[in-house]
Amino acid sequence: MPQADAMSTAERRAASSLAGVFAFRMLGLFMVLPVLATYGQSLRGATPFLIGVAIGAYGFTQALLQIPFGMLSDRIGRKPVIIGGLLLFALGGLVAAQADSMWGVIFGRVLQGAGAIAAAIMALVADLTREQHRTKAMAMIGMSIGLAFAVAMVVGPVIAGMAGLSAVFYVTSGLAVVGMALVIWVVPAPDAVFPHRDAGVVASAFLPVLRQADLLRLNYGIAVLHAILMASFVAIPLALQDRAGLPADQHWWVYLSALLLSFCVMVPFIIYAERQRKMKQVVLGAILLLALVQPLLWLSLDSLAWLVAAIVLFFVGFNLLEATMPSLLSKIAPAGGKGTAMGIYSTSQFAGAGLGGVLGGAVFSAFGLGGVFVCCAVLALSWYVIGVTMREPPYVTSYRLTLPLALARDEALPRRILAVPGVAEAVVVADEGAAYLKVDTKVLDREALELLVQPA
Structure with missing residues (x-):
């Protein structure tokens, strides 16, 4: 490749450091998922419903503030918004770490979600990279999020097993401080800040994006996907501990095995979907897998081996959808409206996460573990019914x-x-x-x- 076509040193530095900022923040959010249902039971006032609320609470403030913070970064600059968001995230971690009641943890999680900096980070990537390299930079951030999720599923149970739930929250605050240091001293300062229609939200693009039926289906789908994820993490850790008899400090190996196996299985499907232009079929297959694995999780509650196998299948479906849906959005979004479509998509994702935690806690309180899995199956099937009507996407960039x-x-x-x-x-x-x-x-x-x- 000619040197002129390669990413410059400044672009590589910007992309890698911002991927690190994103990864540290998402690592802090995700580390709590596999441990809150089990270790949170010892907190004053803990109930299955409030545990579910705590798991998903960050999603509500994240959904509410992400687009406004992105627009604010157009006015006052990217770095002040990102640093302010990381500061809120660190403060939320400290509040949750020092809480002795479930309500304190919920408040901390709400504060963590208020650090809604995803849109500002994406806009800063666009400020610091040329058009021909922006896709590479965005891909680096996408990979960092996937890696953060995998690491969090393993590290969260290990830290909680060694030092308790409060230590997990202290670590999330520490990660936010590392992210702030990267923004201040490593991330380059942009020469100018201006709106990017492919990376940021533009008010004039809202109505065209909201009128597009396939984008609405996609927004419903990502909301359902993250609702299922949050509801599942009300039930799966308790299923492993209380029914399958696996101590909470050993859950890490289940998640590590499930994630490694699911990554190996999903990669060929992602390649097939793109190269053979079979995106719709692969997405529908993954949704159907997500629906069918729920009764398997329910039936496997008393067998650790079968429960682990069902968790592997769950993560195959989840990770395949998590990886393919942003590509689907990029294909469907109208020209000049991709950034706005991404903003609405991300808002739907976080709103779904918040609702999923609440729904999982409420259903568990009323119907137990089996009820949560049935609820998740119904959600997935509703998405499948809507997804079937989706048109094959245009294979465009x-x-x-x-x-x-x-x-x-x-x-x-x-x-x-x-x-x-x-x-x-x-x-x-x-x-x-x-x-x-x-x-x-x-x-x-x-x-x-x-x-x-x-x-x-």
Whole structure:
């Protein structure tokens, strides 16, 4: 690859350090999931319902504040918003660590969720990378989130087993401090802050995105997926401890085995979905697996071996959907509306997480472990019924072109861009001096496109 086409040192530094910030924050959020249902029982006022609320509480404030914080970062700068969000997250961890009641933990989790910095981080990535390398930078962040989830499932039970639940929350605060240090001293400062339609929310794109039926299906799906995850972590740790007889400090090996096996199984399906253009079929298959594994979890409650096998299948379905759905969103989102679609999608995800924790706690209180698994199966089946009506997505990629201002004001330019082979959609934003495209990379005539947008 020619040096001009490689990521610059500053871009690599920006992408890797911001991936680290994202990973440390998500690690702190996820570490609590496998331990709160078991270790939280000793807290004053703990009930299955309140444990469920504590598991999902961060999702409500995250959903409420993520888009506003992203827009605020357009006004006052990315770094102040990110540092402020990490400070709230660290404070929430300290509050939860020092709490002696379940209500104190819930308040701490609400504060953690208030540190809603995902949109601001994505916008900062766009500020610090060129268009041709932005996908790589976003992929680095995506991989860091997946790695953080895997590490959290293992590290959370180990820390809780050694030093208790409060130690897990103290570690989450420490990770937030490390993230702040990265933002202050390692992440480069952008030369300018400006809205990116492919990475940030734009008010004018809200209605077009909300009117698109396939995006609404996707938003419902991600809400259901994370509702099932949170409800499951009300039930699975208790199933392992109380029914299968596995002490809480040994749960780490179950999650480690399940995640490693699920990653090995899901990768071929991801490759098949992209290369063979069978995304809809793979997604529907994973949803169906998520629905069918719920009765298996219920039937396996008294057998550790079968319960572990069911947990492996659960994570195969969950991780496959978690990995493929952002790609699906990128294909479906309208040109110039990807950032807004991502913002609404993420808001749906966190709202689903909050509702899932509450629902899991309520159903467990009323119907026990089996009731939680039945509830999750019903949720997954509702998603499958809605997903069946989804159209096969167009296999296109979002693409942003910087334009000379004089060319950007040419009213005939969108029509000429659409005439280039491989271009499916084109939106020119004259004020930004940019064109947002959806292109099929297999047939795109790059030379024709580049010639078209050269200054006269």
